[in-house]
Amino acid sequence: MKTKMDFPNINERRPEGLDENGRPYRVLIVDDSMFVTKQISQILSSEGFEIVGTAGDGEEGVEKYKELYPNVDLVTMDITMPKMDGVTALEKIIEFDKNARIVMISALGKQDLVKKSLLLGAKNYIVKPLDRPKVLERVLLSLK
Amino acid sequence: MRVEYINPFVEAAFDVLKEVLHTDIHRGELFLKSATQSVLGVAAIVGLAGDVEGRVLFDMSAETAIEVASVMNDEKFTSVDDMVKATITELANMITAQAVTKLHELGFKFDLTPPAIFTGENMEVTDTEVEALIVPVNLPMGKLEINVAVRERA
Numbered sequence A: 001m002k003t004k005m006d007f008p009n010i011n012e013r014r015p016e017g018l019d020e021n022g023r024p025y026r027v028l029i030v031d032d033s034m035f036v037t038k039q040i041s042q043i044l045s046s047e048g049f050e051i052v053g054t055a056g057d058g059e060e061g062v063e064k065y066k067e068l069y070p071n072v073d074l075v076t077m078d079i080t081m082p083k084m085d086g087v088t089a090l091e092k093i094i095e096f097d098k099n100a101r102i103v104m105i106s107a108l109g110k111q112d113l114v115k116k117s118l119l120l121g122a123k124n125y126i127v128k129p130l131d132r133p134k135v136l137e138r139v140l141l142s143l144k
Numbered sequence B: 001m002r003v004e005y006i007n008p009f010v011e012a013a014f015d016v017l018k019e020v021l022h023t024d025i026h027r028g029e030l031f032l033k034s035a036t037q038s039v040l041g042v043a044a045i046v047g048l049a050g051d052v053e054g055r056v057l058f059d060m061s062a063e064t065a066i067e068v069a070s071v072m073n074d075e076k077f078t079s080v081d082d083m084v085k086a087t088i089t090e091l092a093n094m095i096t097a098q099a100v101t102k103l104h105e106l107g108f109k110f111d112l113t114p115p116a117i118f119t120g121e122n123m124e125v126t127d128t129e130v131e132a133l134i135v136p137v138n139l140p141m142g143k144l145e146i147n148v149a150v151r152e153r154a
Helices: A034-045 A058-068 A086-096 A111-120 A132-143 B003-021 B062-073 B082-105
Strands: A026-030 A050-055 A074-078 A102-106 A124-127 B031-033 B036-039 B042-050 B052-060 B110-112 B116-119 B123-126 B132-139 B142-152
Touching: A026 A034, A026 A058, A034 A050, A034 A132, A034 B062, A034 B082, A050 A058, A058 A074, A058 A086, A074 A086, A074 A132, A086 A102, A086 A111, A102 A111, A102 A132, A111 A124, A124 A132, B003 B052, B003 B062, B003 B082, B003 B132, B003 B142, B042 B062, B042 B082, B052 B062, B052 B082, B062 B082, B062 B142, B082 B110, B082 B116
Parallel strands: A026 A050, A026 A074, A074 A102, A102 A124
Antiparallel strands: B031 B132, B036 B123, B042 B052, B042 B110, B042 B116, B052 B142, B132 B142
């Protein structure tokens, strides 16, 4: 008789937020909207990602990245923010760590800024409104 | 006011609201309001400046704002707190960004201000130089009014 050991259990799918060693990917969220920060954080946490920091503007984002480095795997970066916008913050982070993995979060209509970000080294982008499949897909692609 | 300015806002509002609220929405009759209008209780205002200038107001009652934010956050709120305000701000952001993209495609160039949220009772808004067009949107959570007062820069 077969035991249940013989069958893969679909409930035991490995959460997407873990790397090949089962360690959670560490994420820094940079966004001036509490709502968006919470949304991203809920989506990623539910897949096992670890939110290691949040920042409310670009300047704070760059500082937090430097503080956390090298213990951070990915940054989600809003484009329109007070003090320092996301594109400038992206430039500063890449200057500091050329391997930084940054995903831009953009409202519709910012194609030029998204293009500029990708040329500057952003790994991917997500256009709001955010939803779970879109966020997970783009984040995971950026980590590959 | 030319209706081509307001249509992009209405289309964008429908697209975004459908997507974030996962629900059917119905458009009420479009109407023109007199110079002074009452504000329902929670209003997000976005300014436009460029070829087209004026402002767009997304206006709803406190109860509706709480319900909308509860759905968008998948969490029950009971008052218009900071998270509810942040959620409504983001909603206004998403709708205006999409509307502006459409207007840019039609050849109008202008900038937007970040949204500001007004809350309170017995508020009124007065536009003396630009007429306002209102599109009521009926949601399961209550009524939302898209109130657009824009004109072409002389």
